[in-house]
Amino acid sequence: MKLRSLILMVCLLAGIGAFAQTNKGNSNRPLVQFTGIIYNADSAKVIVPYVTITNLSNSNSVYVGNYKGYFSFVVHENDTLRFTAVGFAPLDMVIPTDLDSRSYTVRLAMKPQVISLPAFHMFPWATTDEFRKDFLTMKLADDDLELARKNLSKGLTTVPSYASMPRDANEIQSDIGRDMHNRVMNSHSLMPNPLLNPLAWGSLIKLITDGGSKSKN
Template sequence: MKYLFGILLLFITAGAYAQQQEKPLVQFSGVVFNSDSVKVIVPYVTITNSSYHNQVFVSDYRGYFSFVAHEQDTLLFTSIGYAPVKMVIPANTNKSYTTRIGIKPQIINLPTFRVFPWATTDEFRKDFLSMKLADDDLEIARKNLERATNRATGNSLARDGQEIQSYWAQNENTTIMNQHSLTPNPLLNPFAWGSLIKEISDGDKSRAATSSSGN
C-alpha cells in the first residue's frame, strides 16, 4: 500500500511537470506606470511569478521589465506605496508579449502610537512634582521691561550707527560753537572747587560712620 501511494504521487508530479512543460515559453516585457497619471513611471517594481516557483523579477529605474515566462502564468506586481496588481499572460502570444501595467497609489493609515517615557506611575509622579514650570508670555514681558534689565542690557550692548552719528554730530556742534571762544578752565571755577570739597567732606564723614559702627 505504501509503495502504491508513492507510485501514484510520482505519476501526479510527473503529470503536473509535463503539463507545465507543455505551456509554451514567452518573452514577457512591459512598463509599469502610475494608473493615476500615465506619464509617471513607477521604478523598481517587484514582479512575482506565482505560477512558476514564485520567481521574482524587478523592473529597472525606468519601470521597464523583460523576462521569460510561460503562457497563462499569473504574475503579481507589488511596490511600496502602491496597491498590488495581478495579471495573467494570455495564450497564443507567438513567443512574445508586451504590455503596460498600471498600479494605483495606496495610502495606509497606521494606528496611533503613543510614547510614554516613564516606566511606572511613581516615576511620572516624582518627575511631575519636581518639574519647574516655564514662565508664561506675560511674565517674560514683565521681566524684559524691568528697569534693571534694560539698564544692564544697555550697558552691555555696543552703540549702533545712529548713536555714534549723534554723538559725533554733537561733538562737532560743540567744537564749532566754541572755536572762537575761550574754553573755561575747571580749576578756576569756584563752584567746581566747592563741589569737590563737599564730596571729600562727605566721604570722610561716611568713612568715620562706618568705622564707628564697626567698633
C-alpha cells in the same frame, strides 16, 4: 521502523509525480518573452521602480523590475502574475493564449495605496519612576472656581480698586437716566443749591475731619 520508511518513500514518490506532472503541464504550453514597463496609475509619466513580480503558476518564481520600471523574463501562456510594490495595491494579470508571436509587451499601471497607521504618542519619561516623580511634584493649574475665588478676594475688592476701575455701560446709563429724571421733576421749580443745604455742609465737614484723622494715623 519499516512502516515509517514505507510511508516516507510513498510521500517522496507522490511529490516527484506531482512535480513531474506540473513540469509536463508547463511544457505543453508555449513559452513567451514577457516584457513591460510599470507606471503610476495617477500619472502616466511617473514610473514605479523595483516592482516585485511573482509567477503564481510556476512555483511562485520571483522577478524584480529595474529602477526605470522595466522588466523582461520568460513565462508560459496562461500564467498568472502578481505585481507588488510598497505603497501600491497588488495587481494580478494573466498571460493570454494563442499569441501571434513568442513575445508579449505590456504597459501596466499600479494604483497608489494609502494606509492609515494608528497614532503613536511619545512621552518624555524613560521609565515609570521618572513619570511618578514628575507627577508627584507637578503643580496643577487653578480651575475656574479657584480663579473666581482669587478674583473676589478681599485684597481686590477694596474701595480704591473700585475707584480706579472705569464705569461700565449700565452704570453710565443709570446715571444719565437719573439725571434726566431730576431735570424733568425740577423743570418748573428752582434747582436746590447744595451750598444752602446744612446737611450737605455737615457731610463735607465730616469728610474733611475723617480725611485728616486718617492722614495723621
